[in-house]
Amino acid sequence: MRLARTLQLLTICVAACSSYQSAYANTGKGKWVGEDFRGIPCTGTGVGYGPYDYRERGRYWQELSLVEGAHFNENVERLIGGAKQKHNMTGDIDYTLRAFPNHHRALNTLIRYRVERGSKGEEEPLSKTECYFQRAIHFAPDDGTIYLLYAILLHKLDKFDASLKFYRHAEKLQPKNVEVKYNLGLLLVDMNRYDEAVKYAREAYAKRFPLQGLKNKLKRKGYKL
Known part of the structure; x- marks a missing residue:
């Protein structure tokens, strides 16, 4: 029920917040929205830099270069360690997403x-991954691509119905x-909806x-492409 409520709130935001992004970006302050999977309101540290729209990285290339240079290098992206010797990897990911939701x-x-x-654990800053995605959706x-990625996460966590809703919205935005088509196909196989x-x-x-992978899964079920 809690997840359904969060999905409903995000659907309302998608319909009503199309003009909100520019106003939000101009405030320079982050906003956490929605609830985690247990129904607890999402909270997090405010934004000290940004927030900026990653899709406009050509426009904000200097800001992106500063953020990635200090907090999101190859070590972080590969989950090896922090961006710098004394950095905490999870803190670097958190900072990057606070600056570029x-x-x-x-x-x-x-x-x-x-x-x-x-x-x-509950205090681990990245334990509530769903909150970062809800904040990103509220921002943009x-x-x-946010919906696609969130759908992939939900799929991996076996939240099939919620995943399907986000895949459908990703498909609507990027037909x-x-x-989107490939990953949605994988989900539908896991939901036993083979014809789709x-x-x-x-x-x-x-x-x-x-x-x-999708072709092989369908082949094992007796379907030919």
Whole structure:
């Protein structure tokens, strides 16, 4: 019920907040919205730098260079360690996402951290990955990549129904995105909705999507593309 309530709030935001982004960016202050998976309101540290829209990184290249140079280098992205010798890796990811809430690569790193390492306790700053995604959606409700990434996270956490809703919204915003089609197909296989999965698989592979996982899963179920 709590997750359904959060989804409802985010749906309202998507419909009503299209003009909010510019006003939000001008305030220079971050805002945490929604609830975590247990129904506890999302909270986090405020923004000391930004927030900036990652899709406008050409415009904000200097700001992005400063943030990534200090907090999101190869070590952080690969979950090896902090960006600098005395840095904490999770703190660097947190800082990057506070400055650029919809930083696609940092959000993807956040997914890998959650899935590969799991929550380390209630005080662990990255244990509530869902809160970073809800904040990103509130910041940039028309950024389809956020919905795709959040859907992938929810899928990996076996929250299939919630994942499907976010894949559908990603598809609405990016109808030609083959990554959306491929990953949505994987979810539909796991939901035993094979005919629909075949449809998305055919669309993805018609665009020469390279990964064969979806095709192999459908083949094992007796479906040919």
